[in-house]
Amino acid sequence: MKAVRSMVLVSSDAESIALxxxxxxxxxxxxxxxxxxxxxxxxxxxxxxxxxxxAPLVIIYPEAxxxxxxxxxxxxxxxxxxxDKGHIVERKLVPAHELSEHLAWLSSRKGTLPAENRIVLKNxxxxxxxxxxxxxxxxxxxALGTVLGKTPAETIGIIKDSGLRGRGGAGxxxxxxxxxxxxxxxxxxxxxxxxxxxxxxxxxxRLVLEGDPHAIIEAMAIAAYAVGADEGYVxxxxxxxxxxxxxxxxxxxxxxxxxxxxxxxxxxxSFDLHVHAGAGAYICGEETALIESIEGKRGEPRSRPPYPxxxxxxxxxxxxxxxxxxxxxxxxxxxxxxxxRSIGTPSSPGTKVYTILGNVNVTGLIEVPMGITLRExxxxxxxxxxxxxxxxxxxxxxxxxxxxxxxxxxxxDFDSFKTASVSLGSGALLICNQEICxxxxxxxxxxFFRFESCGKCNPCRIGCQKSFEILSNIAEGxxxxxxxxxxxxxxxxxxxxxxxxxxxxxxxxxxxxxxxxHAEVESHIRLKVCPADTCPMSGKTIYQxxxxxxxxxxxxx
Amino acid sequence: MPTIKSLDDLTRIRxxxxxxxxxxxxxxxxxxxVGMGTVGRATGTQEILTAILSYxxxxxxxxxxxxxxxxxxxxxxxxxxxxxxxxxxxxxxxxLNPEIVKSILSNHVIGGKxxxxxxxxx
Ligand SMILES: Cc1cc2nc3c(=O)[nH]c(=O)nc-3n(C[C@H](O)[C@H](O)[C@H](O)COP(=O)(O)O)c2cc1C
Numbered sequence: 042m043k044a045v046r047s048m049v050l051v052s053s054d055a056e057s058i059a060l061x062x063x064x065x066x067x068x069x070x071x072x073x074x075x076x077x078x079x080x081x082x083x084x085x086x087x088x089x090x091x092x093x094x095x096a097p098l099v100i101i102y103p104e105a106x107x108x109x110x111x112x113x114x115x116x117x118x119x120x121x122x123x124x125d126k127g128h129i130v131e132r133k134l135v136p137a138h139e140l141s142e143h144l145a146w147l148s149s150r151k152g153t154l155p156a157e158n159r160i161v162l163k164n165x166x167x168x169x170x171x172x173x174x175x176x177x178x179x180x181x182x183x184a185l186g187t188v189l190g191k192t193p194a195e196t197i198g199i200i201k202d203s204g205l206r207g208r209g210g211a212g213x214x215x216x217x218x219x220x221x222x223x224x225x226x227x228x229x230x231x232x233x234x235x236x237x238x239x240x241x242x243x244x245x246x247r248l249v250l251e252g253d254p255h256a257i258i259e260a261m262a263i264a265a266y267a268v269g270a271d272e273g274y275v276x277x278x279x280x281x282x283x284x285x286x287x288x289x290x291x292x293x294x295x296x297x298x299x300x301x302x303x304x305x306x307x308x309x310x311s312f313d314l315h316v317h318a319g320a321g322a323y324i325c326g327e328e329t330a331l332i333e334s335i336e337g338k339r340g341e342p343r344s345r346p347p348y349p350x351x352x353x354x355x356x357x358x359x360x361x362x363x364x365x366x367x368x369x370x371x372x373x374x375x376x377x378x379x380x381x382r383s384i385g386t387p388s389s390p391g392t393k394v395y396t397i398l399g400n401v402n403v404t405g406l407i408e409v410p411m412g413i414t415l416r417e418x419x420x421x422x423x424x425x426x427x428x429x430x431x432x433x434x435x436x437x438x439x440x441x442x443x444x445x446x447x448x449x450x451x452x453x454d455f456d457s458f459k460t461a462s463v464s465l466g467s468g469a470l471l472i473c474n475q476e477i478c479x480x481x482x483x484x485x486x487x488x489f490f491r492f493e494s495c496g497k498c499n500p501c502r503i504g505c506q507k508s509f510e511i512l513s514n515i516a517e518g519x520x521x522x523x524x525x526x527x528x529x530x531x532x533x534x535x536x537x538x539x540x541x542x543x544x545x546x547x548x549x550x551x552x553x554x555x556x557x558x559h560a561e562v563e564s565h566i567r568l569k570v571c572p573a574d575t576c577p578m579s580g581k582t583i584y585q586x587x588x589x590x591x592x593x594x595x596x597x598x
Numbered sequence: 599m600p601t602i603k604s605l606d607d608l609t610r611i612r613x614x615x616x617x618x619x620x621x622x623x624x625x626x627x628x629x630x631x632v633g634m635g636t637v638g639r640a641t642g643t644q645e646i647l648t649a650i651l652s653y654x655x656x657x658x659x660x661x662x663x664x665x666x667x668x669x670x671x672x673x674x675x676x677x678x679x680x681x682x683x684x685x686x687x688x689x690x691x692x693x694l695n696p697e698i699v700k701s702i703l704s705n706h707v708i709g710g711k712x713x714x715x716x717x718x719x720x
Contacts, residue, residue: 166633166670177608178615186605251635252668283636299601307603406671 045402045425046081047124048102048416049073052109053086057097061113062086065097068116076125083425087416087450095135103421109135158384160392161245161368162408165252170287173294176255182300184374188263189308196267197223200370202378204390209235209326209363210437210467210542212389212455218360221350222268225358230270232261233335233354233361236277236284237319237326240438241489242469245394245406246364250277250284253368254291258301258314260367263374265312268360272313276331279319288316323493327541328361330495341497342541365394365468385411389454393465399434399472400427412452415444419472429474433557437466439486440546443479443553464549478575479558480565483551484512490547501544504535508551515562516576518569525566529555627661628707631680635669641676642695649696650679653703662707675718681706692718 051057051066069084087100095109099119106129108119115133122128159165168175176182188196201216222230234257238246249256261273277285292314295301303311317335319325325334329343332354353359369391373381382390389411398404401423409418415434419426434444436453442463444451451461458465473482491505508531514520532555535548555562564570571578602608632638632647647664654662672678675692681702682688689712691702698716705711 162671165668167631167667169665170668171666174611174615174618177612178619180612182602182608183605183612186608190605247636248669248671281636283639297601299603306605403674405673405675406669408671 045083045420047083048420049082049084049124050087050100050102050416051084051111052096052098052100054096060096060110062097064113065099065111065116068113069099069120072116072120073124076120078120078124082124083420098135102417104129107135108133158392158410159408160372160384161249161365161394162252162406163372164256165248168253170252170254171290173255173291173298176253180375181255181371182259184371185259185262185266185300186306188266188374189306189310193223193267193269196263196374199374199378200267203373203381204378204388205366205369205373205381206389206455207363208365208369208393208468210240210440210464212465215362215366218350218362219264219267221348222270222358222360225351227358229272229355229357230265230268231354231357231359232265232268232270232273233328233331233359234261234273234275234364234367235326235328235331235361236275236281236364237331238278238281238364238467239319239321239323239326240440240467240469242396242398242438242471243467244396245468247281247284248394248406249364249368250281251287254284254288255295256368256371257288257364258291258295260370261314262301262305262312263370264360264362264367266310268358270360271311272315274315274317274335274354276317276319276325276335279321285316285318292316322495323489324495324541324543327543330541331361332359339495341495342543344540386452386454386457388456393453393468395468395470397423397470397472399470400429400474400477401425401472402427411454412457414450414452415470416449418453418470419449423472426472426474429476432473432475432477433479434473435471435482435550436469437464438469438471439489440542440549441466441469443482443550443557445553445557463553476573476575478516478571478573479554479561480512480516480571481573481575483554484509484516486550487512487547490543494543494547498538498540498544500534500538501540501547504531504539504544505547507531508535508547515565516571516578518565518576518578520566522563522566525555525562625661626684627663628684629680629682630662630664630707631682632664632666633668633670633672633676633678633680634666637669637673637676638678643677643679645696646677646679646694646699649699650703653700657703657708659703659707672718678718683707683710690718691716 049069051062053062073079073082097111098107098109099111100107119130122130164179197216197219200219205215206212207215236246236250265273275288301313322340324330325340327342328349330340334340335354349359349361351358385391391411392408393411394408396406403424407422431446435441436444444463448461451457455465487505487509491509494501494505496502511524511528532548532551535544539545561572564572569578600611630650632643634643650664670678672692677694678692680688680690702713705713
């Protein structure tokens, strides 16, 4: 396995190029080779990292140090001292006052990478999930005990102050959602944990459910106290047999210890939990479809408003939160809002759990502070690309955004991603190298959506099916330019007209592909060539003779 | 079964558990922790666990405690186990099969020598 140990990035904005970035780049290539480090160190250009007056810049990971301005003559020192011997070359560092925005943020973390910071997964992989005492030994249920000594309003205040935002995909402020439910004056309310986790490529919630189920029970009890609920449901994806089993064991133990049931901690607060297993439909992760499903109806989304916070399960005010969101709650109560805000970025405090898959050397799962970049994740945690160079990534599972190479350095937090018009979603990171064809990827995604569309609203039901057919045609080499226009229209209309998030987000990877990889899609249509050599192109026999591409298939046949 | 009626109760139980756990660590017992989440199971931790238990039985290792836990997020390396010798750092091993596990038990658990080849750096 070729695992990259360090990464060298050379800035490549117009100013840097004018000041010799290309020469610096080649000097690095040469010296790295001279020192026999080519296998361990990757080198690439980095674009669009914000303004600075020390161009060209050289950024080296995992230490996250920034050198600048770097001249070809400086390269020998940096390679010898830093990359070979591991000493930072102090005199070439960029003065801190030269840095702003993203660069400043990067520089402020100098030496702190790689920094896995486990809040959500703190106990996972350490404790025995089937033993409540293991959880109690690590401060378990202390937050619940503390909260019962406060008022519900105080509790919601802490969550609001912490800045916690929903990890189920949309990033809605959690404290605000709690206050909506708390505000309603109705005697019966519910708390629901969304553990449907049906987004392909996401398995973060499963780890928590399997590895630390009591954290969810404690968090749900805290939430119930804060919003005034006395009953809760954990809606677990049906395929998660082990998670369902362990959650049931945990609930039983919590009842035996008096941590669920009547008058918890001798207070007036009573709360009990049910486990509800899903039946494998993606749509049941959508909160209103999930509620319908618990009620025993077809899993179809409701029209909103009214929102679940006022009219949810059995028509009562209902709080729906994701597993990862909830797993943050006990730690926030124990350590305080300020502590939580000290992690991550101002707009998105805390950590995020990412599941990494695709063409990288190490797949799996990490929990890191919000605001880390995709490039950092790939190089530091996933130990570099496997079998080629970075082409794109899909964040957030099937409904997520496609991130092209030039957005690799965008900090991964809700607001930075929103500014870049992409979404963070559930935290799945599918990393693709140049061998992945965008048309093929889109086809696979739309195939998923056309099966998972619940069929209630026409734009989604028909739009997903039609888009899939068009993509199949393009992949077969029989797509037309009209198809391309239709596809664009479909992507827009899926987003604008669908009733719920399923159809709305089905169009988003499509839209991204048409924006960032238009030429590649067009080449399937105009040239009948799949640049990644993946699509069947049943026309076959395409010869590459020198630079010439001979096409033995009639245009538009 | 103790019922927890107050924060004091909770603290008391917590301390009891911690004491129990400390007894384990100071009594010179070795801990072996097996990752038994879905990925672990799918890649065969059940067999690993069986191999560990039968090795312990065969060799009469009285001072070893075997525990289970959830997935550790190391999917590329499953099946994964961790070994903690008394007073030593936690060592994580990955990509195991029953044969390798036996050699970990004889070299590391009994012999005290870490097998670098299968160690997973976190
Ligand atoms: C099609 C679709 C699928 C969804 N699947 C999930 C899911 O599997 N898990 C989840 O937590 N949220 C899912 N959501 C988001 C939920 O509707 C809801 O926003 C979330 O549970 C709110 O929790 P949070 O505020 O803690 O993020 C899905 C949404 C849509 C539209």
